Amino acid sequence: MPIQFVFLWTDALIYVLLAVVSVFVVYAVRHEHLRAPWSQVARRPLAMGALVVLLAYVAIGLLDSVHYRERLAKQDQYAAEVKSLLDTLLQPLRTRTERTYSAPFAIHAFTSETVDKPDGTRERAYPRLKYGGAHLATADERAGDIGRRTARALGTAVLVWLLALGVFVYWRRLPGDDYRAAVMRFIRGGERIPWRTIWATTGVLLLVLSCGVYLSPYYHVLGTDQVGIDVLYKSLKSVRTGLVIGTLTTLVMLPFALVFGVAAGYFRGWIDDVIQYTYTTLSSIPGVLLIAAAILSLQVYMATHPESFDNVVVRADTRLLFLCAILGVTSWTSLCRLLRGETLKLRELDYIGAARALGVTSARIMTRHLFPNVMHVVLITVVLDFSGLVLAEAVLSYVGVGVDPSMESWGNMINGARLEMAREPMVWWTLAAAFVFMFGLVLAANLFADAVRDAFDPRLRR
């Protein structure tokens, strides 16, 4: 085997999540009561555009969730370094590190250094970068070179996009359509699913991707950070962290919220009291403080048990998982309260009474009759919480109780760039990159979540 796969805990949970989502999709397609609201979501242009962007982020995140070690050339063993598929794809970005800061598209370093000249004298100068624009002879060629490469990138993107679109239109043609009619029907729109929006979003993403592919091997498109790492690489690596925090937190908390919330509402009495007491206690602790307390404890635990966390990647991964769990503990209470209220309403309905009269066990009533009927509450909460969690990660990492400092995340990028604002001239690109990437994900998630809520919330349904 040339490679040895490494399964991190979060990887495994991501695969589980992927499986759950796939099963749910198949289930939803087969059941009319779920298909109807989803097709309502699918008719919203804004939501479908957002979905395309979300899927792009998810694709990056999934590529970054397949970890392995490479076999070393000579020895009969594997490298200690754990890499992901994304690392391999971005190999040129990953390895081409400069000495320190450089601005986007710069070919000279950001800070001046003392250089020895051939005639023995010394002077302060901005040295050329090792990789950024290394193929250029002089700085004057830069604008033309960037222009040519961008034009080539745009051309390729448009060509690929048109080809794919052509195939799509051909595939969607109605019987008896000639070529012209099929194209006109696509341009006019008015179909149930807003294909035009989907294709427009895909086109924009393709343009961005193509520019990245054509330009990033020759320049540091988003500059480099303090230790010379390409900021584009860091931003892309952070996608997985953001997605993991947004999704796994929900996955971790969901079973507890679901079982406890429904049980409290269904059984009432002392079970209700105990569960209510538990979630009131947990929610009365301010979230940040509980997270801080838990993360501090974990840090101490890791410091005193170094043997279990020998690998940097494993340590960062454990901390990420723990952060998800503790974020889950703090965010579970509101969902639990909602589910309890919903179950209290449902348990008085006739069909539950009938099931009980027929001798159906409580466990079965809960799983067969109550869970499916509170699922819309769960779904709405999950999609609405996602963007908040992604934003929370940045704040927590800034406070120092977020993900491991060695892990790439937007919060860590912002945290690291805090002092760069004070520099003259200012180092703005790390901050800007982190904010823009985060904004893209959160905005898409918010737009999509809105559509899902509108479709599934019975109070809003018409």
Place this chain on the structure above:
Amino acid sequence: MLAYLIRRLLYAVPILLGVNLLTFALFFFVNSPDDMARIQLGVKRVTPEAIAQWKAERGYDKPLVYNDKAAGLQRVTDTIFYRHSLRLFAFDFGRSDEGRDIGYDIRQRMWPSLAIALPTFLVGVLAYVTFALILAFFRGMYLDTVGVVVCVILMSVSALFYVIGGQYLASKLLHLVPISGYGGGVDAFKFIVLPVVIGVVSGIGGNTRLYRTFFLEEIGKDYVRTARAKGLSEARVLFRHVLKNALIPILTGVVVVIPLLFIGSLIMESFFGIPGLGSYTIDAINSQDFAIVRAMVFLGSVLYIVGLILTDFSYTLVDPRVRLS
């Protein structure tokens, strides 16, 4: 009313006890005081004597919950749990791991926190309600649609961006106010303005949209139609009828946070260098001062419970149908 208050306060005791047990378990069962001492002392100076001394200085050398060497009641009282956790109920926060009096620090630092948090809160609520009312007034129109889109965009921006961008714009580019710091008296004003503005702006997207849905929910109800049928102007309907009835869901979210204003905001205070409780907590987290974190967790829970009780009382103020009993 009084009976209700007493019952609610009694109900708070087991909750606070639970909070205490939880933090106690996190800090003393998951990690022993020995571990804490090692972290605090650093790798180089770890000797058994140094650890023992560190623990003795802070009173962590006692048994956790039960002291079998002591006699009588001391078996329970001469323990870490009693001395460090149960004392919190008397608001006796003890000393930080550095040796400072936490209670004194809190009393000193809550005023700067309040000076930032209270204006932010008041201006914020006023602004959000106003904007939401404007959107509700123009519901279904072009302005409303644009407003909602702007809200979604604003709420998708990280709070950190507002802080960093605002600091850059107001202090570095325009030189309007100092970039950070805090001063007493009239001087405080110039330090307070920027954090307050940024605090209000960062909440504008989410809250305006939320309040707008509250208003729209009320606008669809029968009594609003009746009010319109009586011939009231739309502005009067909104202010006299819709606003009053939408206050209940707004109060639910708003009143809870009033007591928590004392604790301040972690990000704001650390970015603007304000010597309040928020930056106090951040410093404690960064220097791994567990005693302060424990005290702040307890204080936060107490204030949250006070907020819940206040919420119930605020309902009676705006809705005469609600009676506390």
